[in-house]
Amino acid sequence: MKKLINNPDHVVEEMIDGYVKAHSSYVKRLEENDRSLVTSKETAEGKVGILIGGGSGHEPAFMGYVGAGMADGVAVGNIFASPPPAPILEVTKAIDKGAGVVYLYGNYAGDVMNFGMAADLAAMEDIQVEMVIGSDDVASAPKEEKEKRRGIAGEFFIYKTAGAAADFGYKLEDVARVARKTNDNTRSMGVGLSSCSLPQTGKPSFVLDENEMEVGLGHHGEPGIRKAPIDTADNVADELLNHILSDIEINEGDDVVVLVNGLGSTPRMELYIMFRRVEKVLKEKGINIYRSYVGDYITSLEMGGASITLTKLDDELKKMIDHPVDCPMFVQR
Incomplete structure (x- = not known):
């Protein structure tokens, strides 16, 4: 599988180097650790810090969401692998403004371990840390075992609401509360059409037949949950929505925010065809789309496919969703 790279073992470092140089008005790399990036703009004293992170390969996540209105810093891991505690701790120390730091990350064993270790180390530096774990993927565990679910594209809305709460001056525990409420109100499910390959191997990470989807x-x-012959966009959207709506109580008259997310190589054309169906189904059910997002927000290298995310909103979360953002990879005015 073809890639425009140099040495496969240096792709993450070279990506970070290029990213920081391209977006130097937004982000800077800490001298203490080259996997630690923070906002290049001064943040206010007393503001809660927002730290996100995870493995590389999900671009524009996670680096692309450091900026005004969202995250203050990011710890970058190897491809599809958690960052170790050291870069997480360096970001923590850099973005703490005396009010503590909230860690936002997905529910994966490496992330849970390494962010937890970093939080323990931060406590030794007298920095308060709250941790919120994204677990929006309805396909990854039954409803009664939600704590085992993976975090996927719905993590984007956790960054969005937590970043806004911090901007509004919420205290540490309330920023974490908003982030947890967002996670509790968020469900996602995806479909894969084609594999991706790691630069070090150049081989597909999984195999699907030519006419098969997962x-x-x-x-x-x-x-x-199943492999099947590839189906129409409408039928796929219906299936994903059915799983989501059967997992969370969203009633007629409720407001939701919708994300149709590409996994890396899916054309926007196809994502908008998917969104068209999502809008139709929700409208028929009397569910109001408060805001919508369509595009590549959390990807998987060059994987083909898409995911659908719904977050049920209340007045507080609407305020957070509406808050302006200015990041290299996401702007909302």
């Missing part, structure tokens, strides 16, 4: 596929190629 419903519920994870962002790292984790198995979904």
Whole structure:
């Protein structure tokens, strides 16, 4: 599988180097650790810091969401692998403004371990840390075992609402509360059409037949709930929505924010065809789309496919969703 790279073992460092040089007005790399990036703009004393992070390969996540209105810093891991505690701790120390730091990350064993270790180290530096774990993927565990679910594209809305709460001056525990409420109100499910390949191997990370799709596929190629012949966009959207809406109580008259997310190589054309169906189904059910997002927000290298995310909103979350953002990879005015 073809890639425009140099040494496969240096792709993350070279990506970070290029990213920082391209967006130097937004982000800077800490001298203490070259996997630690923070906002290049001064943040206010007393503001809660927002730290995100995870493995590379999900671009524009996670680096692309450091900026005004969202994250203050990011720790960057190897491809599809958690950052170790050291870069997380360096970002924590850099963005703490005396009010503590909230860690936002997905529910993966490496992330849970390494962010937890970093939080313990931060406590030794007298920095308060709250941790919120994204777990929006309905395909990855039954409803009664939601704590086992993976975090996928719905993490984007956690960054959005937590970043806004911090901007509004919420205290540490309330920023974390908003982030947890967002996660509790968020459900996602994806479909995979084609594999991606790691630069070090150049081989597909999983195999699908030419006319096959996998419903519920994870962002790292984790198995979904079934393989089937590829279907129409409408039928796929219906299936994903059925799983989402059967998992969370969203009633007629409720407001939701919708994300149709590409996994890396899916054309916008196809994503908008998917969104068209999502809008139609929700309208028929009397569910109001408060805001909508369509595009590549959390990807999986060059994987083919898409995911659908719904977040049920209340007045507080609407305020957070509406808050302006200015990041290299996401702007909302």
